[in-house]
Amino acid sequence: MCFSIVLWTAGRTQVQTVKGQEWYQEDDIAEEYEEKRFSRGGRLIDRREKQAVLDAIGPVEDRDVLEIACGTGRFTVMLAERGANVVGLDISGPMLQQGREKAQRAGVSENMDLMRGDAGRLPFPDDSFDSVIAMRFFHLADQPASFLSEMRRVSRNQVFFDTFNRFTTRSLYNWALPMGSRLYSRWEVSRLLDSAGLHLVDDDHDFAFPYGLYREIPNELASVFRDLDTTLISSPLGKRLASVSYWHTRVP
Amino acid sequence: MREDLMDIICCPLDKHELDLEVIRRDDDEIMEGRLVCTECGEEYPVEDGIPNLLPPDMREESPA
Numbered sequence: 001m002c003f004s005i006v007l008w009t010a011g012r013t014q015v016q017t018v019k020g021q022e023w024y025q026e027d028d029i030a031e032e033y034e035e036k037r038f039s040r041g042g043r044l045i046d047r048r049e050k051q052a053v054l055d056a057i058g059p060v061e062d063r064d065v066l067e068i069a070c071g072t073g074r075f076t077v078m079l080a081e082r083g084a085n086v087v088g089l090d091i092s093g094p095m096l097q098q099g100r101e102k103a104q105r106a107g108v109s110e111n112m113d114l115m116r117g118d119a120g121r122l123p124f125p126d127d128s129f130d131s132v133i134a135m136r137f138f139h140l141a142d143q144p145a146s147f148l149s150e151m152r153r154v155s156r157n158q159v160f161f162d163t164f165n166r167f168t169t170r171s172l173y174n175w176a177l178p179m180g181s182r183l184y185s186r187w188e189v190s191r192l193l194d195s196a197g198l199h200l201v202d203d204d205h206d207f208a209f210p211y212g213l214y215r216e217i218p219n220e221l222a223s224v225f226r227d228l229d230t231t232l233i234s235s236p237l238g239k240r241l242a243s244v245s246y247w248h249t250r251v252p
Numbered sequence: 253m254r255e256d257l258m259d260i261i262c263c264p265l266d267k268h269e270l271d272l273e274v275i276r277r278d279d280d281e282i283m284e285g286r287l288v289c290t291e292c293g294e295e296y297p298v299e300d301g302i303p304n305l306l307p308p309d310m311r312e313e314s315p316a
Contacts, residue, residue, distance in 0.1 A: 089305075093299070093302065096302050097300065097302070109254075109281075110254075113253070113254060113256075114302055115253075115257075115261070115302060115303045115304070115305050116302060116303070116304040117264060117305040118264060118305075118306055118307055118310055123261045123263065123264040123296075124260060124261060124262060125267055128260060
């Protein structure tokens with residue numbers, strides 16, 4: 001009985017992941033992507049995620065950074081503005097066009113490159129970057145182990161990514177999403193790191209309330225929820241409630 | 253795409269160097285062109301300023 005449920009869940013994830021990839025590459029999804037996700041309460045998420053990336057990378061000036069699944073370049077542009085040499089890779093042409101225009105507006109086209117590519121077969125030689133990051137990627141990844149190994153192959157030093165967690169509010173929220181979304185337990189992440197040959201340096205956990213909630217509510221209310229959220233997360237049981245985890249790892 | 257990118261990228265399939273053939277340039281930016289693997293000969297298009305280094309099995313049938 002238990003076994004059949006596991007199989008059924010795995011099958012469902014598979015089907016939805018493919019659908020997720022198609023969903024992601026639609027033109028109108030790219031156009032509305034930032035507007036829909038990072039306005040209203042979503043701004044708090046955006047700020048927290050950017051801080052997580054900056055904390056992990058440390059001083060970014062002159063560092064060679066690769067962002068996997070860079071989308072419209074939310075992090076790519078931020079890192080380029082701070083003086084990193086950034087490459088953003090994504091599967092979607094429409095998302096990258098948005099990123100390209102954003103880079104031109106921000107005046108960072110000189111130290112930022114964008115390209116379409118497959119995260120499982122990266123177009124770079126080994127040890128090409130100081131840091132390789134992937135935000136909001138692993139929940140749409142159908143082969144997380146091979147993607148993480150590829151990230152490690154092209155990194156000289158650091159690999160940083162986030163995951164959405166199992167057994168949290170995210171599990172409920174997942175059912176309401178138009179695209180598939182893969183959730184991870186701590187144990188699964190450890191196993192992925194082992195198989196990719198990466199060492200965990202630091203991990204951080206946040207958001208007892210799922211992203212979807214923040215997106216739907218106005219700024220002031222979002223701030224109230226965020227304060228409550230922060231209090232929950234810093235409580236003794238808090239880490240277990242976190243729907244999002246940030247993983248800061250190193251190439252040994 | 254900037255020409256400097258050639259120092260960083262390689263063929264996603266066999267990781268060998270790529271040759272650049274420029275079709276259209278806009279100031280310093282390469283808008284249309286081709287990246288050709290010096291080993292396997294696979295071609296990767298540059299479309300609207302963005303190189304498409306997706307392996308052939310992941311590329312759309314009709315280019316945009």
